[in-house]
Amino acid sequence: MKIDSSQISREKEIEKLKKYKYGFSTEIENIKAPKGLSEEVIKFISNMKKEPQWLLDWRLKAYNRLKALKEPDWQKPKYPKIDYQDLYYYSAPKSFKEKPKSLDDLDPKLLETYKKLGIPLQEQKRLNNIAVDAVFDSVSVATTFKDKLTEKGIIFCSISEAIQKHPELVKKYLGSVIPLTDHFFATLNSAVFTDGSFVYVPPGVRCPMELSTYFRINASDTGQFERTLIIADKGSYVSYLEGCTAPMRDENQLHAANVELVALDDAEIKYSTVQNWYPGDKDGKGGIYNFVTKRGLCKGKNSKISWTQVETGSAITWKYPSCILKGDNSIGEFYSIAITNNHQKADTGTKMIHIGKNTRSKIISKGISAGFSDMTYRGLVDIAAKANNSRNYTQCDSLLMGNKCGAHTVPYIKNKNSESNLAHEATTSKISEEQLHYCQQRGLNSEEAVGLIVNGFCKEVLQQLPMEFAVEAQKLVGISLEGSVG
Amino acid sequence: MLKINNLKAKVEEKSILNGFTLNINPGEVHAIMGPNGSGKSTLSNILSGKKGYDVSGEILFENSDLFSLETEERAHKGIFLAFQYPLEIPGVNTSVFLKTSLNAIRKARGEKELDALEFLKLVKQKSKDLKFDEEKLNRQLNVGFSGGEKKKNEILQMSILNPKLSILDETDSGLDIDALKIVANGVNSLRRKNNAFLIITHYQRLLDYIKPDHVHVLMNGKIIKSGGPELALELEKKGYESFS
Ligand SMILES: Nc1ncnc2c1ncn2[C@@H]1O[C@H](COP(=O)(O)OP(=O)(O)OP(=O)(O)O)[C@@H](O)[C@H]1O
Numbered sequence: 160m161k162i163d164s165s166q167i168s169r170e171k172e173i174e175k176l177k178k179y180k181y182g183f184s185t186e187i188e189n190i191k192a193p194k195g196l197s198e199e200v201i202k203f204i205s206n207m208k209k210e211p212q213w214l215l216d217w218r219l220k221a222y223n224r225l226k227a228l229k230e231p232d233w234q235k236p237k238y239p240k241i242d243y244q245d246l247y248y249y250s251a252p253k254s255f256k257e258k259p260k261s262l263d264d265l266d267p268k269l270l271e272t273y274k275k276l277g278i279p280l281q282e283q284k285r286l287n288n289i290a291v292d293a294v295f296d297s298v299s300v301a302t303t304f305k306d307k308l309t310e311k312g313i314i315f316c317s318i319s320e321a322i323q324k325h326p327e328l329v330k331k332y333l334g335s336v337i338p339l340t341d342h343f344f345a346t347l348n349s350a351v352f353t354d355g356s357f358v359y360v361p362p363g364v365r366c367p368m369e370l371s372t373y374f375r376i377n378a379s380d381t382g383q384f385e386r387t388l389i390i391a392d393k394g395s396y397v398s399y400l401e402g403c404t405a406p407m408r409d410e411n412q413l414h415a416a417n418v419e420l421v422a423l424d425d426a427e428i429k430y431s432t433v434q435n436w437y438p439g440d441k442d443g444k445g446g447i448y449n450f451v452t453k454r455g456l457c458k459g460k461n462s463k464i465s466w467t468q469v470e471t472g473s474a475i476t477w478k479y480p481s482c483i484l485k486g487d488n489s490i491g492e493f494y495s496i497a498i499t500n501n502h503q504k505a506d507t508g509t510k511m512i513h514i515g516k517n518t519r520s521k522i523i524s525k526g527i528s529a530g531f532s533d534m535t536y537r538g539l540v541d542i543a544a545k546a547n548n549s550r551n552y553t554q555c556d557s558l559l560m561g562n563k564c565g566a567h568t569v570p571y572i573k574n575k576n577s578e579s580n581l582a583h584e585a586t587t588s589k590i591s592e593e594q595l596h597y598c599q600q601r602g603l604n605s606e607e608a609v610g611l612i613v614n615g616f617c618k619e620v621l622q623q624l625p626m627e628f629a630v631e632a633q634k635l636v637g638i639s640l641e642g643s644v645g
Numbered sequence: 646m647l648k649i650n651n652l653k654a655k656v657e658e659k660s661i662l663n664g665f666t667l668n669i670n671p672g673e674v675h676a677i678m679g680p681n682g683s684g685k686s687t688l689s690n691i692l693s694g695k696k697g698y699d700v701s702g703e704i705l706f707e708n709s710d711l712f713s714l715e716t717e718e719r720a721h722k723g724i725f726l727a728f729q730y731p732l733e734i735p736g737v738n739t740s741v742f743l744k745t746s747l748n749a750i751r752k753a754r755g756e757k758e759l760d761a762l763e764f765l766k767l768v769k770q771k772s773k774d775l776k777f778d779e780e781k782l783n784r785q786l787n788v789g790f791s792g793g794e795k796k797k798n799e800i801l802q803m804s805i806l807n808p809k810l811s812i813l814d815e816t817d818s819g820l821d822i823d824a825l826k827i828v829a830n831g832v833n834s835l836r837r838k839n840n841a842f843l844i845i846t847h848y849q850r851l852l853d854y855i856k857p858d859h860v861h862v863l864m865n866g867k868i869i870k871s872g873g874p875e876l877a878l879e880l881e882k883k884g885y886e887s888f889s
């Protein structure tokens with residue numbers, strides 16, 4: 160049989176795509192905290208960051224609490240025991256001993272890294288109308304478009320900078336949504352968090368651009384514990400997006416972030432995530448443990464928090480971005496696409512806690528599993544006794560590819576208010592051979608066909624993403640499933 | 646153009662096609678008629694590249710061995726199948742699907758892909774010709790389409806892709822009389838010296854509108870009689886009984 164050249168080049172193309180294209184690492188000299196977790200290490204971190212005493216005390220309080228906490232083990236994906244004494248908790252490029260004053264002072268290797276990731280930081284090449292905060296291992300390396308935001312009174316900077324410059328805001332809100340003692344990983348984060356983003360939008364201001372943080376794990380044996388805090392003051396609006404990648408390494412790396420959102424009266428926060436941490440190789444070796452706590456508090460009346468996540472990376476994804484609907488008439492939304500391929504595992508979903516009256520929540524979850532992977536949707540809808548006239552709508556759809564993967568739906572419902580109303584729908588389907596054949600008959604190859612069908616399946620969620628990222632996410636959805644057919 | 650020689654096909658040890666032979670030259674229209682379960686859809690599926698059949702024999706399309714080509718490569722070479730039961734693909738916009746399909750084929754042929762505007766112009770014109778309700782272009786592919794609308798959508802795709810060999814598997818079933826005429830006109834307007842049609846139907850009526858050059862009777866997986874258009878009339882009168 161003759162093989163023509165177009166077929167060969169197509170196969171090459173597919174091979175190329177199958178490789179995790181963010182898997183490179185940057186050779187850069189680091190300053191690290193001594194290995195392991197101790198009071199000394201926490202003091203080291205706090206000292207490196209020149210933190211005020213109250214914050215060091217706060218961290219130490221968390222550390223003491225942590226000693227009494229046990230790592231949770233109720234989740235579906237199990238993992239080998241993590242040796243917390245065998246990790247570095249702080250790693251920063253050496254050139255960061257003094258934070259560079261401007262991009263010109265930034266190590267060219269770092270600029271190069273972000274360029275390769277498609278996140279140009281330099282002025283002339285910046286992403287159109289998107290302000291970016293770039294976090295490299297434990298530190299924020301650059302924030303773009305600062306001036307334009309300052310004009311409107313919007314604060315967008317690394318949390319380290321916010322601690323120095325806006326201590327009153329940080330002190331007031333840090334830990335106000337995820338208490339210090341919340342659970343093992345959240346408490347660990349509170350003790351050792353290194354950097355992350357901080358956003359404050361003043362009353363009545365509509366943030367004129369997308370705010371975005373790009374997280375990059377580079378160093379090996381290093382956990383990433385970032386902390387993000389977003390506050391939308393009365394009547395304000397902000398849309399925020401985070402993206403993440405990591406080099407390909409054979410060991411598993413821990414990422415345990417905390418994200419807290421606070422929306423005051425009539426404010427709205429839209430938080431989108433495109434998570435593409437290294438998922439491990441096709442035999443399940445290596446990859447990131449993505450154990451993240453994300454919680455939003457609709458503190459004021461008529462406030463709204465909306466989570467959108469596209470989770471395609473990580474060896475294990477374990478997270479439940481949640482909304483506490485405290486203000487009357489507040490709204491919480493959760494739109495999720497989670498894709499697992501090869502040996503990836505995910506246990507993800509949301510919690511909607513209705514406390515105020517007339518609170519609404521909406522959950523749209525799309526889970527896709529392929530290969531030998533395993534996916535669990537786990538969600539809680541909790542309606543308090545006084546949350547009169549509250550509503551929830553939940554829709555969970557699972558799509559299976561092949562017959563070696565798993566999909567599970569675990570909804571928990573606690574309704575203590577008889578006036579409230581909950582609706583739940585769930586479906587499980589498979590991509591049929593017939594659908595694939597139909598697309599192929601129309602000229603699409605099998606990978607393109609799967610991409611098309613899966614994007615159709617996820618459409619409701621993709622539509623929620625800011626335009627600039629929807630296209631990226633769509634491609635990512637296709638690439639994550641490369642090699643899962645045929 | 647298409648040479649099928651002694652094609653045999655089995656599914657799970659059940660023989661469906663038993664030595665099927667047929668030649669189609671450029672410019673010709675062939676009609677195949679045959680009772681339910683005689684193997685018509687199996688034939689079109691195999692021509693289109695559907696997997697799951699145990700096949701022997703030979704199929705040449707423009708001198709290349711069809712069995713060595715993937716489904717999409719056959720589509721790139723100009724084979725089109727209007728499915729007996731068009732598939733639904735939830736969440737995928739009909740117009741986006743048509744554009745993706747057309748551009749995949751153009752790209753494979755080294756032709757320039759159409760941009761959004763060029764495509765819109767084309768699809769609007771073709772929809773108008775076929776009286777295909779434009780509003781449906783913005784709906785999810787075939788989801789909630791009536792049986793007849795699905796069939797018309799197949800013909801719309803055919804006219805946009807402009808294939809060399811079009812196989813219509815019972816496209817006329819489920820069409821109302823007006824739609825039948827429109828579809829027949831659609832086919833007739835695509836007829837050229839260098840393309841061909843294989844039309845599978847149960848009803849002679851379609852052949853009043855699309856004049857076939859050859860009519861074949863398929864029973865038990867092989868052609869038992871071939872002739873001109875008059876054969877379809879004879880079948881209509883006497884039924885398949887008289888041929889067995
Ligand atoms: N995948 C399959 N598994 C088992 N039997 C099959 C399969 N595909 C087709 N058959 C059988 O092969 C025979 C021919 O089927 P086919 O669909 O080709 O018939 P047809 O001529 O198109 O019929 P109709 O006029 O009803 O559309 C039928 O008896 C059918 O049940």
Ligand SMILES: [Mg+2]
Nearest residue numbers: 685686687729
């Ligand atoms: Mg049939």
